[in-house]
Amino acid sequence: MSDVPARVVLREVGPRDGLQNEPPVPTAQKIALIEALAQTGVGEIEAVSYTHPRAIPQMADAADVWAGVTRDPSISYSALVPNLVGARRALDAGFADIEVVVSASRTHNLRNINRAPEESMEAIAEVIATAHAHDVRCQVIVATAFGCPYEGEVPEEQVVGLAERAVAFGADSICFGDTTGMGSPPRVTRLVGRFRDACPDVALALHFHDTRGTGMANLAAGLALGVDRFDASVGGLGGCPYAPGASGNIATEEAVYLLQEYGVETGIDLDRLLEVAEFAQRIVGHELPSGLLKAGPRTRLAR
Amino acid sequence: MSDVPARVVLREVGPRDGLQNEPPVPTAQKIALIEALAQTGVGEIEAVSYTHPRAIPQMADAADVWAGVTRDPSISYSALVPNLVGARRALDAGFADIEVVVSASRTHNLRNINRAPEESMEAIAEVIATAHAHDVRCQVIVATAFGCPYEGEVPEEQVVGLAERAVAFGADSICFGDTTGMGSPPRVTRLVGRFRDACPDVALALHFHDTRGTGMANLAAGLALGVDRFDASVGGLGGCPYAPGASGNIATEEAVYLLQEYGVETGIDLDRLLEVAEFAQRIVGHELPSGLLKAGPRTRLAR
Numbered sequence: 001m002s003d004v005p006a007r008v009v010l011r012e013v014g015p016r017d018g019l020q021n022e023p024p025v026p027t028a029q030k031i032a033l034i035e036a037l038a039q040t041g042v043g044e045i046e047a048v049s050y051t052h053p054r055a056i057p058q059m060a061d062a063a064d065v066w067a068g069v070t071r072d073p074s075i076s077y078s079a080l081v082p083n084l085v086g087a088r089r090a091l092d093a094g095f096a097d098i099e100v101v102v103s104a105s106r107t108h109n110l111r112n113i114n115r116a117p118e119e120s121m122e123a124i125a126e127v128i129a130t131a132h133a134h135d136v137r138c139q140v141i142v143a144t145a146f147g148c149p150y151e152g153e154v155p156e157e158q159v160v161g162l163a164e165r166a167v168a169f170g171a172d173s174i175c176f177g178d179t180t181g182m183g184s185p186p187r188v189t190r191l192v193g194r195f196r197d198a199c200p201d202v203a204l205a206l207h208f209h210d211t212r213g214t215g216m217a218n219l220a221a222g223l224a225l226g227v228d229r230f231d232a233s234v235g236g237l238g239g240c241p242y243a244p245g246a247s248g249n250i251a252t253e254e255a256v257y258l259l260q261e262y263g264v265e266t267g268i269d270l271d272r273l274l275e276v277a278e279f280a281q282r283i284v285g286h287e288l289p290s291g292l293l294k295a296g297p298r299t300r301l302a303r
Numbered sequence: 304m305s306d307v308p309a310r311v312v313l314r315e316v317g318p319r320d321g322l323q324n325e326p327p328v329p330t331a332q333k334i335a336l337i338e339a340l341a342q343t344g345v346g347e348i349e350a351v352s353y354t355h356p357r358a359i360p361q362m363a364d365a366a367d368v369w370a371g372v373t374r375d376p377s378i379s380y381s382a383l384v385p386n387l388v389g390a391r392r393a394l395d396a397g398f399a400d401i402e403v404v405v406s407a408s409r410t411h412n413l414r415n416i417n418r419a420p421e422e423s424m425e426a427i428a429e430v431i432a433t434a435h436a437h438d439v440r441c442q443v444i445v446a447t448a449f450g451c452p453y454e455g456e457v458p459e460e461q462v463v464g465l466a467e468r469a470v471a472f473g474a475d476s477i478c479f480g481d482t483t484g485m486g487s488p489p490r491v492t493r494l495v496g497r498f499r500d501a502c503p504d505v506a507l508a509l510h511f512h513d514t515r516g517t518g519m520a521n522l523a524a525g526l527a528l529g530v531d532r533f534d535a536s537v538g539g540l541g542g543c544p545y546a547p548g549a550s551g552n553i554a555t556e557e558a559v560y561l562l563q564e565y566g567v568e569t570g571i572d573l574d575r576l577l578e579v580a581e582f583a584q585r586i587v588g589h590e591l592p593s594g595l596l597k598a599g600p601r602t603r604l605a606r
Contacts, residue, residue, distance in 0.1 A: 186566075291550055295543060
């Protein structure tokens with residue numbers, strides 16, 4: 001456990017990756033969720049995505065959401081962008097951090113955005129250059145990094161190869177996305193090891209889904225390797241588009257709880273976060289998958 | 304990962320620890336569940352507990368369940384016993400393996416069986432002696448080994464102290480029970496380390512609950528230390544008596560899946576086990592918490 005970092009940055013992706021996989025929620029509720037999350041001590045919030053409304057109707061009101069949020073200057077808000085058009089919208093809206101995605105699985109990328117991964121990479125080069133021209137940081141998320149719902153196995157060299165190209169184009173950081181929860185600790189260890197060999201000085205974030213019960217084990221595996229940036233979604237908000245009823249993102253409160261058990265600082269107030277998870281549950285109108293939301297932390301004793 | 308064992312024995316505890324925490328199920332369904340589990344390749348099944356019907360009405364038909372099961376000679380079936388009376392019933396019924404429990408938390412032991420842990424240990428010494436007089440193996444489960452719902456923290460020396468006394472009384476193996484899912488990887492590492500220091504040659508099993516999302520991470524932590532015996536419940540059958548709606552035991556299929564990812568052999572056919580998990584879900588008449596049951600293994604691809 002010697003590489004476990006003293007501090008971890010959790011990026012809250014509930015308002016984007018979470019709500020994107022839930023039935024549409026009113027704009028005011030999205031704003032309220034983002035503002036409530038800002039009160040928990042979380043340092044980064046992925047607030048919206050500037051995707052085409054036909055592709056993801058849940059994010060059609062991104063501009064209104066972002067315009068409505070009372071921003072906390074201590075928090076880094078970010079926007080996910082699918083392409084240069086989306087990036088320009090995010091830059092115009094004043095985001096200082098954007099994320100752009102490419103899927104390591106050819107089939108997944110083709111089905112999602114009708115492009116081969118290498119075509120996506122050309123567009124990503126433009127997105128990064130445009131972001132940097134505006135003094136905006138750009139993270140490249142390599143999706144299906146631990147497996148693809150269509151192809152199954154995605155070779156690690158393919159995943160790391162895309163990450164290396166993104167770094168060559170100037171990506172400020174890389175995030176490996178376990179888009180459909182196919183990761184496991186041995187895969188995390190192998191992929192992080194390969195990436196570090198290829199790009200030893202590049203900031204790395206890991207984005208896990210808990211679709212098959214491995215979410216916290218994957219986080220623990222990343223942590224043991226010194227990874228200090230993880231995505232998570234309050235309450236486990238969201239789901240898996242390929243498996244009805246299945247879980248999506250790891251729950252932020254479960255991540256905070258696990259990190260506390262390691263003595264790792266996140267800056268997040270767990271009690272406040274659990275209140276926001278309850279609020280998120282009311283917003284979507286159904287039970288969220290977070291176990292910690294039901295049972296409470298170990299400090300919540302029975303009478 | 305050098306200590307990861309090549310093979311792990313999973314003990315299926317769904318028929319006992321699972322069903323004990325579900326609304327009562329007809330005897331015939333319990334028998335059918337045990338017989339279906341026997342078809343999956345699992346090597347050990349905790350079939351029943353011989354507790355007093357007033358204490359645990361769900362197990363009142365233990366004798367009928369066990370009498371009705373067509374037994375597979377390749378499987379080790381076991382019974383949980385609360386005391387010498389229960390042990391005699393299990394021995395009379397022909398069990399070759401029994402488990403007896405003591406809670407490391409004084410409050411939990413008092414509330415559960417109205418005895419202090421040291422009084423329980425005296426009874427356990429008798430149970431072990433009686434079992435051995437009948438050539439029956441006896442495992443001692445130290446419950447609330449990672450925390451107590453009443454007391455919170457349970458000192459590791461208290462947990463290991465009970466285990467050492469059990470070993471001195473002749474216990475064939477020790478199981479640390481995370482009764483209400485308060486374990487985490489650092490706690491697993493510390494407790495297993497302390498136990499190994501105290502009792503280096505004694506077989507150790509770990510019994511995790513996934514109440515707070517840490518179940519698979521705890522399994523991975525135990526695995527990394529070379530622990531090769533874990534309890535699990537098909538479908539995640541069961542719950543937590545201290546947190547309504549919360550999960551109980553880790554799901555056997557999630558454990559098998561995770562172990563497969565490590566290349567660890569369990570002898571269990573995952574597809575068959577998932578069918579039994581669906582059957583278990585029908586028996587109890589509500590959705591079980593297993594994520595793998597909803598999403599399927601990573602080999603189950605989308606069209």
